[in-house]
Amino acid sequence: MPTISIPMLNDEMGAIVKNYVDSLTKPPGSLGRLEELVIELAKMTSDPFPEVARPGVLVFAADHGVTAEGISAFPQEVTKQMVENFLNGGAAINVFSKYIGASLKVVDIGVSADIEQDKLICQKVRYGTANFYKENAMSIYEAIKAIQIGYEQGQKMINDGINCLILGEMGIGNTTTSSAILAVISGESVEKLVGRGTGIKSEKIIHKQQIIKKAIYERKPNVEDPVDILSKVGGLEIAGMAGAMLAAASNRTPILVDGFISTTAALVAKMISSQVTDYMFIGHRSVEPGHHIAIELLGKKPLLDLGMRLGEGSGAAVAFPLLQSATLMLKEMATFTSAGISN
Numbered sequence: 124m125p126t127i128s129i130p131m132l133n134d135e136m137g138a139i140v141k142n143y144v145d146s147l148t149k150p151p152g153s154l155g156r157l158e159e160l161v162i163e164l165a166k167m168t169s170d171p172f173p174e175v176a177r178p179g180v181l182v183f184a185a186d187h188g189v190t191a192e193g194i195s196a197f198p199q200e201v202t203k204q205m206v207e208n209f210l211n212g213g214a215a216i217n218v219f220s221k222y223i224g225a226s227l228k229v230v231d232i233g234v235s236a237d238i239e240q241d242k243l244i245c246q247k248v249r250y251g252t253a254n255f256y257k258e259n260a261m262s263i264y265e266a267i268k269a270i271q272i273g274y275e276q277g278q279k280m281i282n283d284g285i286n287c288l289i290l291g292e293m294g295i296g297n298t299t300t301s302s303a304i305l306a307v308i309s310g311e312s313v314e315k316l317v318g319r320g321t322g323i324k325s326e327k328i329i330h331k332q333q334i335i336k337k338a339i340y341e342r343k344p345n346v347e348d349p350v351d352i353l354s355k356v357g358g359l360e361i362a363g364m365a366g367a368m369l370a371a372a373s374n375r376t377p378i379l380v381d382g383f384i385s386t387t388a389a390l391v392a393k394m395i396s397s398q399v400t401d402y403m404f405i406g407h408r409s410v411e412p413g414h415h416i417a418i419e420l421l422g423k424k425p426l427l428d429l430g431m432r433l434g435e436g437s438g439a440a441v442a443f444p445l446l447q448s449a450t451l452m453l454k455e456m457a458t459f460t461s462a463g464i465s466n
């Protein structure tokens with residue numbers, strides 16, 4: 124695992140920017156949460172005029188052996204088919220990335236089939252996880268490798284010039300995996316966390332809960348150890364996203380977290396290095412019932428609540444213009460003094 128050193132937030136810069144925000148031509152506090160966002164961005168970036176104008180979307184794709192237990196509304200092959208769709212530009216995340224001017228990279232970190240495509244970053248750790256209802260999802264070595272790959276890919280995007288990292292994922296079955304991870308980390312009952320994912324019927328939810336409960340009972344993940352949790356009931360794309368978040372925080376790069384799966388990865392990253400959460404915004408609150416619990420554990424508030432449950436980074440991409448509006452407010456508004464308005 125890389126040695127991770129995450130810088131402290133620059134509170135002094137936050138105070139300077141707060142003062143400046145109060146000097147802009149508006150009643151103090153009248154831009155509400157946008158004001159808080161730009162102050163947070165200033166603390167993260169240590170920049171009096173923070174920018175997020177070069178966003179990057181990093182999508183990790185992987186399969187989940189637990190799909191053999193019939194826990195998703197879609198078959199496993201859809202993971203590969205959606206990766207091809209991303210590469211052909213036809214998915215929601217393609218449309219939203221284009222709209223916000225984000226570069227989009229797709230990493231195969233564990234899809235169960237080979238995908239021949241030049242544009243795909245192939246970093247397959249294994250062909251999908253094992254079925255964690257029956258055996259450990261992956262080895263400790265594979266879990267660490269997936270975190271490392273995520274870290275390297277995050278670092279690469281930052282080296283290429285992005286200044287805001289949006290995380291996305293694709294993996295049929297990964298709401299089961301995320302629910303299992305979250306049940307272990309939060310100590311909450313599985314019943315409270317499990318949802319419909321891609322759209323399973325009510326009867327199947329009980330089956331999904333039973334699979335998760337038995338898997339946790341059999342695998343006995345160590346609640347103190349993120350790598351052990353990943354290796355027992357984890358997913359490769361979740362490990363990859365956690366690694367990429369750690370890379371972003373190490374570089375003072377703001378992170379825009381997406382839905383339920385991406386937030387579970389954020390909790391794993393927090394267990395590896397707790398300061399990583401200082402650099403996170405939660406783009407939206409997903410319909411998955413476990414998501415609000417995960418968000419609360421991170422100590423965050425989502426930016427949007429639009430009834431979305433797609434993944435791919437879509438909710439985070441849709442929330443991105445809020446961050447950008449906050450930075451533009453700071454950079455382009457007049458002050459009372461410059462506009463000659465008395466306050």
Ligand SMILES: O=C(O)c1ccc[n+]([C@@H]2O[C@H](COP(=O)([O-])O)[C@@H](O)[C@H]2O)c1
Nearest residue numbers: 195294296297298320321382383409434
């Ligand atoms: O991001 C979310 O909150 C979210 C909620 C439900 C489903 N998903 C997406 O749907 C897939 C997982 O759903 P499932 O039912 O196969 O576990 C996976 O590809 C996710 O990107 C994503």
Ligand SMILES: Cc1cc2nc[nH]c2cc1C
Nearest residue numbers: 197201293321433434435
């Ligand atoms: C079609 C489809 C698109 C997705 N995007 C992210 N997860 C997904 C799951 C399905 C089933």
